[in-house]
Amino acid sequence: MSSAHRFDRGHTDDLMTFLAASPSPYHAVAEAAERLEKAGFRQVAETDAWDASAGGKYVLRGGAIIAWFVPEEASAATPFRIVGAHTDSPNLRVKPLPDTGAQGWRQVAVEIYGGTLLNTWLDRDLGLSGRITLRDGSHRLVNVDRPLLRVPQLAIHLDRGVNADGLKLDKQRHMTPIWGLGEVGEGDLISFVAEETGVDAAEIGGWDLMVHSVEAPAYLGRDQELLAGPRMDNLLSVHAGVAALIAASRPGAALTSIPVLAAFDHEENGSQSDTGAEGPLLGNVLERSVFARGGSYEDKARAFAGTVCLSSDTGHAVHPNYSERHEPGHHPMPNGGPILKVNVNQRYATDGSGRAVFAAACERAGVPWQHFVSNNSMPCGTTIGPITAARHGITTVDIGVAILSMHSARELCGADDPHLLASALTAFLEG
Numbered sequence: 001m002s003s004a005h006r007f008d009r010g011h012t013d014d015l016m017t018f019l020a021a022s023p024s025p026y027h028a029v030a031e032a033a034e035r036l037e038k039a040g041f042r043q044v045a046e047t048d049a050w051d052a053s054a055g056g057k058y059v060l061r062g063g064a065i066i067a068w069f070v071p072e073e074a075s076a077a078t079p080f081r082i083v084g085a086h087t088d089s090p091n092l093r094v095k096p097l098p099d100t101g102a103q104g105w106r107q108v109a110v111e112i113y114g115g116t117l118l119n120t121w122l123d124r125d126l127g128l129s130g131r132i133t134l135r136d137g138s139h140r141l142v143n144v145d146r147p148l149l150r151v152p153q154l155a156i157h158l159d160r161g162v163n164a165d166g167l168k169l170d171k172q173r174h175m176t177p178i179w180g181l182g183e184v185g186e187g188d189l190i191s192f193v194a195e196e197t198g199v200d201a202a203e204i205g206g207w208d209l210m211v212h213s214v215e216a217p218a219y220l221g222r223d224q225e226l227l228a229g230p231r232m233d234n235l236l237s238v239h240a241g242v243a244a245l246i247a248a249s250r251p252g253a254a255l256t257s258i259p260v261l262a263a264f265d266h267e268e269n270g271s272q273s274d275t276g277a278e279g280p281l282l283g284n285v286l287e288r289s290v291f292a293r294g295g296s297y298e299d300k301a302r303a304f305a306g307t308v309c310l311s312s313d314t315g316h317a318v319h320p321n322y323s324e325r326h327e328p329g330h331h332p333m334p335n336g337g338p339i340l341k342v343n344v345n346q347r348y349a350t351d352g353s354g355r356a357v358f359a360a361a362c363e364r365a366g367v368p369w370q371h372f373v374s375n376n377s378m379p380c381g382t383t384i385g386p387i388t389a390a391r392h393g394i395t396t397v398d399i400g401v402a403i404l405s406m407h408s409a410r411e412l413c414g415a416d417d418p419h420l421l422a423s424a425l426t427a428f429l430e431g
């Protein structure tokens with residue numbers, strides 16, 4: 001396919017900037033908030049009383065953001081149209097007592113976060129990111145975005161069977177990054193982070209730190225029709241959702257629903273947290289929005305009954321070297337447009353009426369789309385869609401973008417697809 005000049009470079013270039021600027025969920029929501037602020041959205045505090053005013057608003061909590069746009073003509077019972085996504089990606093996260101080492105090497109103790117493809121973290125130049133919490137309760141973002149750490153793979157001479165027998169990695173023994181040589185001192189890592197962030201180490205009351213690959217996202221392929229980069233699962237959807245919400249909220253748009261972006265943390269380990277999809281965050285924001293506009297419980301029930309959520313997350317493109325693992329009749333391809341994800345056992349929330357909503361949005365946007373369903377012999381993954389549907393009783397459709405190397409430290413997608421997804425999401429939010 002000759003796609004060299006077909007795709008919207010502007011959108012994909014901006015996604016690359018977003019990915020590089022978002023090594024942690026905390027950075028991703030800060031980047032999203034910055035783009036929303038530029039478009040006229042304003043942050044509202046969960047601890048303040050909310051008012052009935054129209055316009056763009058957002059709530060930030062940890063690694064989650066909920067943003068919505070109240071049109072002038074909205075009533076208390078106006079339904080919502082929600083784009084759902086998640087901000088977290090599988091990686092290695094710093095343990096509470098991080099300073100460790102062996103044999104004269106300085107190392108950092110890490111936990112494995114989510115369903116990480118462990119081998120993809122070997123022999124990469126890794127930076128350190130996340131947030132620190134100061135004693136006064138305020139947060140500072142941390143981003144040491146240069147080669148600092150590495151998980152070195154054992155040389156083949158000391159592991160002769162590795163290629164034939166497969167690489168076996170013990171999560172506790174084999175994944176500890178090195179970050180230098182010398183004596184291990186208690187408090188070394190946090191002192192280093194304090195210095196890098198320009199704060200006094202004694203002021204640090206807590207931290208949430210993780211490692212990231214410092215290699216920049218890049219176009220790939222003969223015609224640069226592919227995009228390689230970190231955390232596309234699922235920052236690709238977060239970025240598209242932000243772009244779609246801003247596009248749908250432009251002045252003069254005749255909206256019959258309230259467009260919403262809900263980007264949650266902790267999807268990769270089951271969504272059970274105060275910032276995860278299983279928590280009350282989205283429901284609280286939607287309810288408070290109804291009540292702030294003078295709505296009753298009845299108005300809230302009416303609004304929720306008319307609400308639809310497109311939950312966008314990555315899915316599997318057909319792998320040329322392992323095509324037998326995929327469903328033979330359903331082979332999503334990069335640059336074929338967004339995918340509709342179906343699983344009758346409700347690992348995905350899509351049903352026939354959801355399909356119709358998604359197909360209509362793609363048609364309005366002039367965007368091609370594809371079906372994804374698992375091979376019956378392979379267990380199917382899941383996402384925030386079924387949780388959102390069950391938690392809030394909201395009609396939910398699971399969609400996304402087909403990628404390769406899901407949960408690798410560096411994933412691969414079609415360079416057209418982010419823009420096609422954003423166009424479909426915009427048409428959906430516009431109703």
Ligand code: ZN
Pocket residue numbers: 086233234267313314383
């Ligand atoms: Zn995901």
